[in-house]
Amino acid sequence: MAQDTAVPKLSFQYWLDKAVEWGHTTTLESQQDVCLHLPKLQEFLQQIYESLKHMNSTTAIQRFPLIGQLLGRLCWNPFVVGYDESQKTLMWCLCCLYSNEPQNPVELKANSWILSLLYHLLSSSSWGANEVGTGTFISALGYTSADYYSKLVKNIVSSLVTELKGNQFNGLNIQGRVSDDHVTVVSLFCVPLITLPDVTPLLEALLTYHGGGSQEVLSSEFLEAVNETFLKKKIALSESAILSLWLRHLPSLEKATLHLFERLISTQTSSLEHVVSIIKDSFLPQAACHPAIFKIVDEIFKNALLETGGTPEVMTIIQMFTWCFVQAHQKDNKQHKFPLKAYFPHHQQHLVIALLKHPFDLPATLWSQHLKYITDMLKAIIEDKSIRSYADLFESWFLFVRFGEWADIAVEQLLKSEDESSDTFLWLLAFYYSPHNDKEKRTQIVVILASNTTSEVFDLLIRTAYRFNQLGLKNQRAVKLVNELLQELRFTD
Known part of the structure; x- marks a missing residue:
């Protein structure tokens, strides 16, 4: 696979040795060596991220057993963190290693370590404090670094959410609208931090925020990343936030x-x-x-x-x-x-209303009559050659497929019928399974669905069993027969 060869082991070991070397000395020569290698290091970190983003945390550790040691050393090197996009890339890499569902104490400890590094990187950014003596100040307050940076992130998130929502501050209503450029920057800032629980309020505030103009203010990278993470069940968002994401x-x-x-x-x-x-x-x-x-x-x-x-x-x-x-x-x-x-605005509304009526909403004694009503309307649309087109035919078929439970009811009624009403059910089923054929061919189609219908019958029985369960039927003969047939078809398959 491409991601397995993107980062050669020799290259990884080279940069790990460099990170160890840089961390052991503080001489001018060492600092100059760091600065000399920064462009190539940034390229390497980008390669690492491109590999990690295709893996889960377990696979990443297996592929790069010493990845934690490398990233940890680089995160605490101020020259590395301060260079170009290195800080952001390091955060992305750390988020790839974060386990959303830790299975054991080792993964829990790793998550705690990753969070502490992320909080450290955030405090080194323009969003946090980056002053000499911060560590001493934290200790004097009685905080651990992880506690301090965690509270710092929460404060940053709270401040940005308040800014976006225009809430009151010290009794004064903040009326000034946040600039669109600023919102775009904030959304980009969130991309590597999407899976952090503390950042969720900011994600939701961004997703439900709309600028003054018609242009989208959130970066496409942010929107795509939120959607991807949501689909993978790595974050939980409110329904209003997801609705806003998909609408925008x-x-x-x-x-x-x-x-x-x-x-x-x-x-x-x-x-x-x-x-x-x-x-x-x-x-x-x-x-x-x-x-x-x-x-x-x-x-x-x-x-x-x-x-x-x-x-x-x-x-x-x-x-x-x-x-x-x-x-x-x-x-x-x-x-x-x-x-x-x-x-369903492009269909005859009488047909739409008839199909929308659920079989459960009608007495079973009226099902046959309702099916005839549906069939008559479909026939009028399909067999009227003055208005018929392929598009009309397909749209009518698609509408009927959406409410295909009436086709299942037609099968049940067909098995019970002993009069001319069986023609109605046959026509409806032939249309359901082969809509493109003319009237004369539909009877032949039904005879052929009789000779090779294992898949159709299996799906029909599954839907019938589901309907019986919805009705709470368990002991009736029909229910037992359906379940026996399903078992037999599974065995045959």
């Missing part, structure tokens, strides 16, 4: 949606409860209650449906996401929230 930075929203989609595709599960848990945990269904976010997420799912040709796995993901979104919308108690049908 489209690439982050797109990446979050693709991240969820890829995670669901790669998750081998026969439990829709697990799928629903992953979807809700992403916060995307809740965020999609904002129409602008819904539109983007919906477009990504639409493209996924096009590119995959409507595989059962993708159709199930879209269906379950829509279900989670509808649930989130119903729980949203905002006074001026949009009606659900407003999220």
Whole structure:
């Protein structure tokens, strides 16, 4: 891998020897030697960071066993810290080594050591104090260095948050708006510190801050880093902060949606409860209650449906996401929230309203009638050649896929029906599984879904089992039959 060869061991050992040498002497010659090597050292540190950012803390220690010794010595060398971007690069490297979920006392101790170094570097920056005799002053106050720097960081964060929010200070209301350039600098300053718990209030204040102009005031590096760290579950942010992030930075929203989609595709599960848990945990269904976010997420799912040709796995993901979104919308108690049908403005609203009605909301005796109502409306749209186009056909199909639970109900009704209503269910299922075919070919398609439908049947049974669980059904014969069939299909697979 590229990152394994980016930092040769010989080069690492060379700089470690140099760091040891510089730390043991304070002669003029030693200081001159440090200054002479600083440009090359900065290049080396950047290489180290490029390697570390692809690893977790455990892998990093395995790859570079002496990395802590090297970084620790460099952090306390004032010539190194004061040069160009070295301080920032050192902070980035240390954050890569920080373990967000320490598993043992060694990792806990390492985290404490890393925090103390970060606090030291912060105190050496323009944000903190950098005066001669600081160490003596700290000792006189009775603080350890770690305690002092921790409190310093908290004070810096608190001061910046107050500045951004324009809070009252000493009884006076601070009316002067912070300059956009200053906010940009602050956001860049936060990039290497995103995972530090003490910095979280500042992250949220930045994400919910908007400048006076139309231009984005937060750096793209900051927005991308926050999103990446959030997706990896390394930080916890408020819903309002995440919503603001995705509204102000489209690439982050797109990446979050693709991240969820890829995670669901790669998750081998026969439990829709697990799928629903992953979807809700992403916060995307809740965020999609904002129409602008819904539109983007919906477009990504639409493209996924096009590119995959409507595989059962993708159709199930879209269906379950829509279900989670509808649930989130119903729980949203905002006074001026949009009606659900407003999220589907390009469709016949009668069809949208019919599909939005959940099977649970109707007596089972009315399901057949409701399916016929849905089918009649779809037929009118699809078979009207005067207005039909491929786009119209796809949009109608995509709408039906979103609410694919009605297709599952159609299967159940088809198995029970003994009259002409079976034609309705057959047409609806043929359209669900093969929308691009003409009316005459749909019957043939159904006969072919009969001969090679293991994947479709498996997904259907999973969704049926999920619906039974939602209804609290456990002992009925149908529930036992569904579970037996699922077990048999798993064994066959």
